Amino acid sequence: MSTRKMTIEMPTPEEDAASTAAALLDLDNPPLSDLELIQFRRVAGRPKTLAPNISTTIRLDADVIHGFQATGKGWQTRMNDALRDWLKSHSPA
Secondary structure (H helix, E strand, O other): OOOOOOOOOOHHHHHHHHHHHHOOOOOOOOOOOOOOHOOOOOOOOOOOOOOOOOOOOOOOOOOHHHHOOOOOOOHHHHHHHHHHHHHHOOOOO
């Protein structure tokens, strides 16, 4: 990893004016109006899901956990899928 500091070279006023003028001539990509800019919202993180997972604590036999873990990354999803398959043939009480 480099220890040099990054520097940002700002355009001169003339270069900035030339870039702006060229951008305004681009009919396929017109600049946004003030109203359009106001409508933007900052989005951070993952999108919200309609059915979020629920965090829980459950005690399972070690061999069951180790068996799923041995299948590699995604073992918790596979365990969830196995439980979902079980529910298809067993009615909840």
